[in-house]
Amino acid sequence: MSVSFEQMRAARPGVFSPQCATRLVLDHVMSRWGVLVLWALTGGTKRWGTLRRDVEGISEKMLAATLRQLTADGLVHRDARATVPPHVEYRLTERGQELMALMLPLMEWIANNADEIATPQPAP
Amino acid sequence: MSVSFEQMRAARPGVFSPQCATRLVLDHVMSRWGVLVLWALTGGTKRWGTLRRDVEGISEKMLAATLRQLTADGLVHRDARATVPPHVEYRLTERGQELMALMLPLMEWIANNADEIATPQPAP
DNA sequence: CGGTATCCGCTTCGATACTG
DNA sequence: CAGTATCGAAGCGGATACCG
Numbered sequence: 282m283s284v285s286f287e288q289m290r291a292a293r294p295g296v297f298s299p300q301c302a303t304r305l306v307l308d309h310v311m312s313r314w315g316v317l318v319l320w321a322l323t324g325g326t327k328r329w330g331t332l333r334r335d336v337e338g339i340s341e342k343m344l345a346a347t348l349r350q351l352t353a354d355g356l357v358h359r360d361a362r363a364t365v366p367p368h369v370e371y372r373l374t375e376r377g378q379e380l381m382a383l384m385l386p387l388m389e390w391i392a393n394n395a396d397e398i399a400t401p402q403p404a405p
Numbered sequence: 406m407s408v409s410f411e412q413m414r415a416a417r418p419g420v421f422s423p424q425c426a427t428r429l430v431l432d433h434v435m436s437r438w439g440v441l442v443l444w445a446l447t448g449g450t451k452r453w454g455t456l457r458r459d460v461e462g463i464s465e466k467m468l469a470a471t472l473r474q475l476t477a478d479g480l481v482h483r484d485a486r487a488t489v490p491p492h493v494e495y496r497l498t499e500r501g502q503e504l505m506a507l508m509l510p511l512m513e514w515i516a517n518n519a520d521e522i523a524t525p526q527p528a529p
Numbered sequence: 530c531g532g533t534a535t536c537c538g539c540t541t542c543g544a545t546a547c548t549g
Numbered sequence: 550c551a552g553t554a555t556c557g558a559a560g561c562g563g564a565t566a567c568c569g
Contacts, residue, residue: 282502283509286448286459289516297441299462302519310515311435317421324410329551335410338423340543345552354522366550367549376518378406383514385407387507391434392413394500395426398478437561453531464563469532490530491569533568540561548553 309354310380314339314347319373320388322357323381326372356380433478434504438463438471443497444512446481447505450496480504 289296296303309315314336321327321335333344348371351357356377360370373381413420420427433439438460445451445459457468472495475481480501484494497505 282447282506284513285509286444286446289513293516296516297459297461302523303516306515306519306522307440308437311437311440313432313435316431316435320410322410323406333551335421337421341552342544342554343542346542356522361551365549367552369551376522380511380514380518382406383511385409387504387511389408389413390504390507391430392417392420392427394504395430398430398480398500399426457531465532466564467562470562485531489569491532493531531569534566536563536565538561538563540559542559543557545556546554549551 306354309350310356312347314343315351316384316388318344318347318351319356319377319381319384322371322373322377323385326360326370328371329369332371351377430478433474434480436471438467439475440508440512442468442471442475443480443501443505443508446495446497446501447509450484450494452495453493456495475501 284292295301298304310319317336317339318332321332324335327335329344332348333339333341336344339347348357348359352359352371355374358372358374358377360372362368408416419425422428434443441460441463442456445456448459451459453468456472457463457465460468463471472481472483476483476495479498482496482498482501484496486492
């Protein structure tokens with residue numbers, strides 16, 4: 282099963298410690314909206330408005346925060362042209378594409394298995 | 406790059422809609438603690454106490470909640486023996502192993518690239 | 530040992546309104 | 550068009566105490 286938890290921990294003690302960078306990146310990349318924004322960008326370069334529509338349910342605030350975070354992480358590139366009206370494009374960096382190449386099969390599996398997993402909401 | 410966002414959306418309209426099961430599963434599997442617990446279980450069958458130690462920083466409440474969720478999702482199997490003191494084991498189900506087989510390469514990439522990504526905390 | 534129950538702060542988030 | 554500002558509401562998550 283590739284490199285398991287124990288093997289990873291043996292090779293790199295502390296990868297799991299709460300202060301480790303791995304945790305930070307996990308929180309950004311695997312966050313509620315992070316995945317969805319990254320996923321949307323696998324469709325190629327997109328503008329703010331398109332992302333807002335593609336990532337259904339995201340608020341402007343969260344889209345802004347997520348994009349800022351992912352841009353700071355070097356996973357997304359922001360291209361702003363000083364025109365009126367403004368024209369801003371977002372796309373995956375090379376690093377972002379590396380990441381998504383690994384993430385996409387996972388998303389595909391989830392999309393295919395979601396219905397069988399789908400925990401019915403416990404009645405309140 | 407495998408199946409992109411647009412291709413997926415074309416093939417299955419609504420996979421992204423907020424009510425879709427895909428979203429639910431994403432929230433469980435890609436949650437802060439979900440990933441880490443699943444990751445820890447790639448090391449094989451483990452007991453509560455071991456998980457508590459392996460997933461550094463998790464509280465008892467969140468470990469319980471996460472395990473209950475993942476068990477309900479059919480990704481983790483709970484094996485309780487009615488002995489004194491109690492002996493409870495957790496392990497990945499077959500479905501869970503399928504998932505983690507796809508997730509591990511991703512985790513490995515993140516662990517390897519975390520330091521370069523690692524956004525320095527913005528000064529307050 | 531392996532949990533559940535309760536309380537509660539503190540972040541997160543969404544809605545709305547506003548700006549360059 | 551592409552955001553920022555502000556403000557409540559919700560819920561995430563930790564600490565503590567207790568149970569089988």
